[in-house]
Amino acid sequence: MSSCCSTAGRVGGGRAVTPDSMIALHGKAGEVVAVKGGESFVGSNEAVIAADGEGPARKVNIADFYLEIETVTNRRFADFVAATGYQTEAEKYGCTAVFSPLLTEEKLAAQNVAETPWWTRVHGAFWAMPEGPGSSIDDRLDHPVTQVSWNDAVAFAAWVGGRLPTEAEWEHAARGGNRSRCYPWGDEEPNDTDIFCNIWQGRFPYHNTLADGFLGTAPVRSYAPTESGFYNLVGNVWEWSADAFRIRSLSRQAKLRNANAAKHGDKVLKGGSFLCHKSYCYRYRIAARMGLSADSAASNTGFRIAYDQMPFNAK
Template identity: 40%
Template sequence: MDGLFRSDAFRQVILTAGTMWPRTINTESDVTPTRDGAPMTRIAGGIFHMGADDQYPEEAPVHIRRVETFWIDLTPVTNALFARFVAQTGHVTLAERTPDPAAYPDADPALLVPGSLVFVQPSAATDLLDGLAWWRYLPGASWRCPQGPGSSIAGLDDHPVVHVALADALAYAAWAGKDLPTEAEWEYAARGGLDRAEFAWGNELMPGARHMANTWQGRFPFENLSDDGYVGTSPVTAFPCNGYGVFDMIGNVWEWTKDSYRATHAEPPPARCCSAKTDRSSDLEHMVVKGGSHLCAPNHCRRYRPAARQSQSIDTSSTHIGFRCVTRDPQLQ
């Protein structure tokens, strides 16, 4: 990742991104590589309209939020960065551990083995309310083997790491001296200064017929036209950055936040007293994930927007969930 930060191509993207957007963005002087080698950019605090009233009900109501100044990773954490973390710490992800049978008393014993959720494309149209039609718990699937045994991340160093549960993201953030973003910080950064715009780049999904993010083209889940050039994940700088010079806030992979999920913005945050005490528990907390993924399509999960949000149990890992980090270190302000 250090090489990515230093590369002429990457620096040029950062410095010229402002020509694409209606406001001045952070320049290279506001971009810094940090302890884990991931470049971060400074997001000046401010007020914005959070949520949406004309999309999914959980995004309502639109309300005013203030965030303080923070720094955010320019991209999701990549396979290369996560591999460095694992090499230095010996971390074993939740997907690589054997589940505790006591935490899952109703589970099929055959599934109580290390593994993770993998998207398997059906051959024909299916009920869009039946996620089991395309999700499989695949033994042996992990960040190292994203499609299960026999697969690898060879050649995917610059793709986002996947198959990371909340505990894995938090462990990485702690190692890097960072944190996960709050939902408000994440959405504020994703908007890139375009307050109340539908997308991170404006109000048109494909301005000038240009794909702006890695999402699903075709009829989900059985027809993937891959008009954007990718089936599955893509390099974290494959698509244009937003107005703050931040990449991949939309599409590619969902990203963990540190906020507990609530059904709408109007509901009070849930009490933390019932949060899981261990990595796997029968009393699972659900957190907010943001940004949508390469599996989001116009006919299903139209959540490739800054306001979009989804609930995710803390023990879940899959082929379409990753994360990025923030820091609120005043020494960097």
């Protein structure tokens, strides 16, 4: 099963950029939920996409932590940039991956990706102009920030005194503790009638029925939250985690993928995005995962923040 975004995401050639360690810790934390740790697990013994390293399930011990209830919004990221002057990697490289149907001007398209023609590289696209020059986030301030790399996410996390969650922490929070479930809301499969998250409806990539009302991202508090209070843990945007991407297998395919991941500094993303569909990219499940280089950015990558302790300036 192919990924909806991995080919187009890498725009910096795998060149990792170390975030500015001097960024002041004065950003305001978002609203958080306290997550009780303990013995838990990550992955699944019923892996759907085994090549991604979804399984087998393995036990982990997780310390108590705090996790923001929503992904970081365009509004919060704008505050970060205004306060620090931070420049994202998409801005430095001058080109990033845009979901082609979101483009309003085809002339902005620099190059389509052969394996995934619904992605195009666009010069001048970055978080504030996510579809390139002429686009804007003015009417999307409550949507998740996109076109942000892992390095960008780490820099923002440092500004608010937090960090990215580990893959195990993210799964533990999404399952509501040490229990087995396919999705954050349970095991009921979303469809065009029962809509639990922002994913693709219709025939990917040819026709989206827009049954959920969105071709691209949705506001971060769309749809019902989990019992714990988390919004949009699956669908909408992929979420960067703290972990390096690695497949725990001795197969030849896994060894090759791990070598490539190590070469490019790939990190784990969780949750899938608005481009996921069961027929093509069935990755809006809790156990699903994807790896992209730390400098990758695209129309469907974002992040949320974790904390070891209750942030003193949380909402």
